[in-house]
Amino acid sequence: MTTKDTVACRVIVITSGKGGVGKTTATANLGMCIARLGYRVALIDADIGLRNLDLLLGLENRVVYTAMEVIEGQCRLEQALIRDKRWKNLSMLAMSKNRQRYNITRRNMMMIVDSIKDRGYQYILIDCPAGIDAGFVNAIAPADEAVLVTTPEITAIRDADRVAGLLEANDFYNVRLLANRVRPDMIKQNDMMSVDDVQGMIGVPLLGAIPEDKNVIISTNRGEPLVLQKTITLAGVAFEEAARRLVGLPQATEEPTSGGWFAPLRRLWGQD
Numbered sequence: 001m002t003t004k005d006t007v008a009c010r011v012i013v014i015t016s017g018k019g020g021v022g023k024t025t026a027t028a029n030l031g032m033c034i035a036r037l038g039y040r041v042a043l044i045d046a047d048i049g050l051r052n053l054d055l056l057l058g059l060e061n062r063v064v065y066t067a068m069e070v071i072e073g074q075c076r077l078e079q080a081l082i083r084d085k086r087w088k089n090l091s092m093l094a095m096s097k098n099r100q101r102y103n104i105t106r107r108n109m110m111m112i113v114d115s116i117k118d119r120g121y122q123y124i125l126i127d128c129p130a131g132i133d134a135g136f137v138n139a140i141a142p143a144d145e146a147v148l149v150t151t152p153e154i155t156a157i158r159d160a161d162r163v164a165g166l167l168e169a170n171d172f173y174n175v176r177l178l179a180n181r182v183r184p185d186m187i188k189q190n191d192m193m194s195v196d197d198v199q200g201m202i203g204v205p206l207l208g209a210i211p212e213d214k215n216v217i218i219s220t221n222r223g224e225p226l227v228l229q230k231t232i233t234l235a236g237v238a239f240e241e242a243a244r245r246l247v248g249l250p251q252a253t254e255e256p257t258s259g260g261w262f263a264p265l266r267r268l269w270g271q272d
């Protein structure tokens with residue numbers, strides 16, 4: 001149970017239906033951005049079969065304990081909640097390391113999230129597994145809000161739409177869409193749906209649009225979220241913008257003369 005003096009905490013599940021559309025990438029980058037904005041953030045890897053949030057954050061060597069051991073009383077939450085060395089207000093918890101042993105229940109998941117809330121975290125982002133089976137049901141259980149990730153492909157959109165329906169049936173009122181791997185060149189050629197069209201089909205408000213960017217893959221391989229890198233990347237800027245929108249901060253304003261970084265992003269949103 002949460003205690004009275006717990007600070008307000010937003011629990012947001014990052015979900016999609018289809019696998020491989022960018023949930024883990026979004027969890028790592030949005031989480032890092034929100035931490036850099038000064039909030040205390042915990043990221044939960046609830047994708048047990050394809051656990052890779054630790055890799056994206058470069059924390060794979062530090063995962064000794066997981067929520068599984070906490071639940072079984074073999075360690076304290078603090079031992080499983082790994083603090084990022086770069087941003088000490090960012091922590092990560094893996095639900096389980098063992099693909100075979102998936103016996104985490106909804107109740108376990110809610111207890112873990114409540115314990116993290118009690119430690120004063122302001123944002124908890126849950127990286128949801130693909131699909132709509134038990135893993136999905138468990139991952140959404142403790143969340144009040146959702147970010148629905150999709151790519152502008154018909155298969156991903158159909159799954160996202162299905163998940164949007166399930167979220168609605170589970171009383172989620174705050175669901176926002178993150179369109180990932182958007183390619184303005186293909187949209188222009190009518191080879192890809194525009195972000196507006198994608199949003200129209202799924203019918204949930206748009207949180208952001210992230211361009212297809214090879215730097216995402218480079219950063220994954222380095223274990224350093226894109227938004228931490230010294231060189232500015234289009235996808236990194238787009239994640240920053242989405243994170244600011246998620247926490248309700250005004251967008252970073254553009255220098256009137258800069259043109260460069262924000263113009264392509266506006267194009268992604270279909271504003272140019």
Ligand code: ADP
Pocket residue numbers: 016018019020021022023024025026180181182210211212213214216217220235
């Ligand atoms: P999920 O967690 O939904 O399965 P991931 O976040 O693991 O998806 O992303 C799947 C793959 O797509 C990864 O190899 C990742 O690097 C790549 N990827 C994700 N977003 C982008 C992007 N905007 N541009 C290029 N590659 C991307």
Ligand code: MG
Pocket residue numbers: 023024025047050052
């Ligand atoms: Mg993933």
